[in-house]
Amino acid sequence: MVDLKVDVGKLHLKNPVMTASGTFGYGMEYSDFIDISRIGGIIVKGTTLRKREGNPYPRMKETASGMLNAVGLQNKGVDHFIEHIYPQLTNVDTNIIVNVSGSTIEEYVETAEKLNILEKIPAIELNISCPNVKEGGMLFGTSCTAAKEVVAKVRRAYKNVLIVKLSPNVTNISEIAQAVEEAGADAISLINTVLGMAIDAETRKPCLSTVTGGLSGPAIKPLALRMVWETARDVKIPVIGIGGIMNAADAIEFMLAGASAVQVGTANFIDPTVTIKIIEGIEDYLNRHGYTSVSDIVGALET
Amino acid sequence: MKKLILDLILKKNIRLNEQVYLLIFSSEKGLPEILPGQFAQVKINDSPATFLRRPFSVNFVDYENNELWLLIQVVGAGTLKLSETSPGASVNMILPLGNSFSFPDEKKDEKILLIGGGSGIAPLLFFGSWLFDAGFSPEFLIGARSSIHLVEVDEFKKYGNVYITTEDGTEGEKGFVTDHSILKKRNYDRIYSCGPTPMMKAVGAYAENNNIFCEVSLENTMGCGIGACLCCVTDTTQGRVCVCTEGTVFNIEKLKW
Ligand SMILES: Cc1cc2nc3c(=O)[nH]c(=O)nc-3n(C[C@H](O)[C@H](O)[C@H](O)COP(=O)(O)OP(=O)(O)OC[C@H]3O[C@@H](n4cnc5c(N)ncnc54)[C@H](O)[C@@H]3O)c2cc1C
Ligand SMILES: Cc1cc2nc3c(=O)[nH]c(=O)nc-3n(C[C@H](O)[C@H](O)[C@H](O)COP(=O)(O)O)c2cc1C
Numbered sequence: 273m274v275d276l277k278v279d280v281g282k283l284h285l286k287n288p289v290m291t292a293s294g295t296f297g298y299g300m301e302y303s304d305f306i307d308i309s310r311i312g313g314i315i316v317k318g319t320t321l322r323k324r325e326g327n328p329y330p331r332m333k334e335t336a337s338g339m340l341n342a343v344g345l346q347n348k349g350v351d352h353f354i355e356h357i358y359p360q361l362t363n364v365d366t367n368i369i370v371n372v373s374g375s376t377i378e379e380y381v382e383t384a385e386k387l388n389i390l391e392k393i394p395a396i397e398l399n400i401s402c403p404n405v406k407e408g409g410m411l412f413g414t415s416c417t418a419a420k421e422v423v424a425k426v427r428r429a430y431k432n433v434l435i436v437k438l439s440p441n442v443t444n445i446s447e448i449a450q451a452v453e454e455a456g457a458d459a460i461s462l463i464n465t466v467l468g469m470a471i472d473a474e475t476r477k478p479c480l481s482t483v484t485g486g487l488s489g490p491a492i493k494p495l496a497l498r499m500v501w502e503t504a505r506d507v508k509i510p511v512i513g514i515g516g517i518m519n520a521a522d523a524i525e526f527m528l529a530g531a532s533a534v535q536v537g538t539a540n541f542i543d544p545t546v547t548i549k550i551i552e553g554i555e556d557y558l559n560r561h562g563y564t565s566v567s568d569i570v571g572a573l574e575t
Numbered sequence: 576m577k578k579l580i581l582d583l584i585l586k587k588n589i590r591l592n593e594q595v596y597l598l599i600f601s602s603e604k605g606l607p608e609i610l611p612g613q614f615a616q617v618k619i620n621d622s623p624a625t626f627l628r629r630p631f632s633v634n635f636v637d638y639e640n641n642e643l644w645l646l647i648q649v650v651g652a653g654t655l656k657l658s659e660t661s662p663g664a665s666v667n668m669i670l671p672l673g674n675s676f677s678f679p680d681e682k683k684d685e686k687i688l689l690i691g692g693g694s695g696i697a698p699l700l701f702f703g704s705w706l707f708d709a710g711f712s713p714e715f716l717i718g719a720r721s722s723i724h725l726v727e728v729d730e731f732k733k734y735g736n737v738y739i740t741t742e743d744g745t746e747g748e749k750g751f752v753t754d755h756s757i758l759k760k761r762n763y764d765r766i767y768s769c770g771p772t773p774m775m776k777a778v779g780a781y782a783e784n785n786n787i788f789c790e791v792s793l794e795n796t797m798g799c800g801i802g803a804c805l806c807c808v809t810d811t812t813q814g815r816v817c818v819c820t821e822g823t824v825f826n827i828e829k830l831k832w
């Protein structure tokens with residue numbers, strides 16, 4: 273029997289496979305298909321201080337090996353989450369992690385404070401990388417000073433595990449990662465979606481209401497893998513790999529590049545059972561290669 | 576209703592015209608309960624240009640013969656690939672998804688009209704068969720560009736009167752569905768519609784002006800079909816909601832289109 277358990281700082285995962293925010297709802301959406309408690313961690317929908325309607329339709333366009341989305345953080349706000357959704361999640365036997373977003377530093381801090389007191393939420397993931405909102409979001413994730421400031425302020429207000437999710441829409445990812453580490457993050461997750469665009473030539477109009485949107489899926493995997501590899505070399509805190517993971521081999525590649533754990537996003541839309549297949553596939557890989565623990569393959573890339 | 580992921584086997588692939596195919600599937604495990612208006616998210620095999628699943632309304636379910644029908648209009652790479660599926664092939668689907676048309680009350684003498692256009696006629700056949708089996712007398716109004724685009728008319732006739740409009744007048748009355756004379760002659764109690772958005776808007780306007788109960792089934796670009804991605808929104812009196820879970824069927828009173 274191989275050991276699939278991994279620790280991301282003080283966060284204990286029964287296996288390294290989590291679900292990426294915005295692609296797995298609140299978990300319940302998938303419970304007809306799988307036992308969601310088998311997943312290492314569920315990162316729920318992007319949550320903000322106040323209710324957000326998100327962007328107008330159309331919000332999605334399929335592209336080669338991926339999709340562009342412009343959802344724009346539609347959610348009912350953190351108070352609604354605490355009152356109505358959290359109680360339904362407390363008996364799910366895995367880590368429920370809330371993805372937090374905001375337009376101002378104060379909003380991030382206030383939202384994190386409200387989540388701090390929830391016993392069954394062991395961590396938050398600070399989204400400083402959403403490309404689909406006008407203010408805040410990605411702006412915090414593309415400047416070292418801004419990233420440092422928001423992470424430091426949330427760090428003071430939030431006592432549990434603080435994961436910071438980085439944007440790939442930067443020239444030097446290591447720089448941002450190091451700034452976030454210095455500011456007190458416990459772990460880094462990357463990547464969020466890549467800023468992209470699609471046009472309908474027939475109508476001469478953009479395909480998304482917001483013109484640009486966030487690209488996800490296998491199309492971004494090589495980029496994500498490179499960024500995870502660069503980041504993992506340059507920070508000491510654990511790194512969580514995200515971007516185009518469709519199967520166990522993809523997940524293992526991220527771990528070899530230095531990720532302690534992974535998140536699966538868009539793949540859930542195509543196969544709602546994919547997380548379970550990835551967990552089983554990782555176990556099979558470890559057995560085949562004679563590893564006893566999943567942590568043995570973290571950063572085991574032979575260059 | 577519990578959503579399932581099923582591998583269905585294609586029994587028959589019938590070409591109905593240039594662009595429209597009727598695919599008849601069977602399920603080794605039997606078919607789950609499916610309501611009229613619900614849809615399936617279909618995985619397209621071996622189509623590298625098609626990344627996400629594609630949504631299709633359930634066209635008909637025949638539990639006795641273990642059959643599920645999809646009516647496919649070829650518009651792009653995914654539908655083309657699906658139309659080329661050979662009998663015996665297995666196709667993966669997530670179903671049943673979405674809400675359903677709301678069933679009329681017990682009053683069997685209610686005058687019910689189902690209005691469809693294009694591939695939007697698909698869910699209306701299944702709904703019509705339900706209404707008929709439950710003792711109602713539904714009628715159908717089908718619109719097409721031209722007579723060659725009309726499909727499944729004989730199937731609809733099994734469950735009630737069929738009225739037709741074509742834009743070029745090659746069959747039935749010339750014009751759009753809302754131009755059909757039956758709308759002036761009969762006072763319907765309920766109208767249900769599925770088809771291109773401009774058609775449904777015109778139907779909705781007619782129903783509203785005449786104070787008729789009206790439900791429409793909306794199309795939308797779908798990422799997941801199960802309420803997880805929030806890509807498929809429409810604006811309603813209750814805010815911006817997901818068409819795949821709160822719909823696809825909406826009462827026109829709720830819609831802000
Ligand atoms: C709930 C629901 C039920 C549906 N039921 C049926 C059905 O029973 N039979 C049927 O033939 N079709 C149905 N459709 C439409 C069908 O899903 C699309 O035609 C299909 O996804 C197109 O895939 P493609 O790969 O062939 O085309 P793509 O290459 O994806 O697109 C080709 C062209 O079709 C347009 N298109 C793509 N998706 C849609 C869409 N959802 N609605 C309108 N235009 C679209 C694109 O803008 C593009 O111009 C339904 C859609 C929804 C949302
Ligand atoms: C429809 C959709 C909604 C998303 N919403 C969020 C969000 O609210 N917060 C966030 O941090 N990331 C969000 N993401 C980004 C994903 O969590 C993930 O970082 C990205 O999709 C890359 O992974 P993938 O290729 O496996 O999907 C969203 C992605 C998609 C496709």
Ligand code: FES
Nearest residue numbers: 798799800805819
């Ligand atoms: S298609 Fe994903 S929420 Fe409706």
